[in-house]
Amino acid sequence: MRKYYYLLLVALTLSMNVVAWNQIPLTLDIIDDAPAGNGYPKSPIKSPTVYIENHTLSFVAGHPDYELIVKNENGEVVYYDEVCTSLIQVFLPSTLSGNYQIDLLMGNLKFTGYINI
Numbered sequence: 001m002r003k004y005y006y007l008l009l010v011a012l013t014l015s016m017n018v019v020a021w022n023q024i025p026l027t028l029d030i031i032d033d034a035p036a037g038n039g040y041p042k043s044p045i046k047s048p049t050v051y052i053e054n055h056t057l058s059f060v061a062g063h064p065d066y067e068l069i070v071k072n073e074n075g076e077v078v079y080y081d082e083v084c085t086s087l088i089q090v091f092l093p094s095t096l097s098g099n100y101q102i103d104l105l106m107g108n109l110k111f112t113g114y115i116n117i
Contacts, residue, residue: 021051021052021053021058022051022052022053023049023050023051024050024051024052024057024102024113024114024115025113026047026048026050026104026111026112026113027111027112027113028045028047028109028110028111029109029110029111029112030108030109030110031105031108031109031110032108045109047111048060048063048066048104048111049063050102050104050113052115052117054117055091055092055093055094055096055117056089056090056091056092057089057090057091057092057102058088058089059083059087059088059089059090061088062085063083063085064085064106065082065083065084065085065106066082066083066104066105066106067080067081067082067083067103067104067105067106068080068081068082068083068090068102068103068104069102069103069105070092070096070100070101070102070103071100071101071102071103072098072099072100073098073099073100075101078096078100079092079093079096083104092117096117097117098116098117099114099115099116100114100115100116100117101113101114102114102115
């Protein structure tokens, strides 16, 4: 019984650390409407879970590969990176400050969110 209590305590402690960060709400856009395969998706599309704290973007472990594009208010690309599955955190340049749009590209899907640094 003590093992379960200890595991619950550790899980709650870890979840409290993540909750302190700001989760970025993301919207989904389909870049190419051409159906793949038989045209019917096998399961609903799950939006990535991304958190921001200062200049650090944190991804949930086990995410798929993404292309990360950060654009300023004029739509100019100010940062680009490929986020592979094993990467959990991306450190944005400390010179960035203000409002930015982030795009996560995965195949023909684009997840868009907005951050303020």
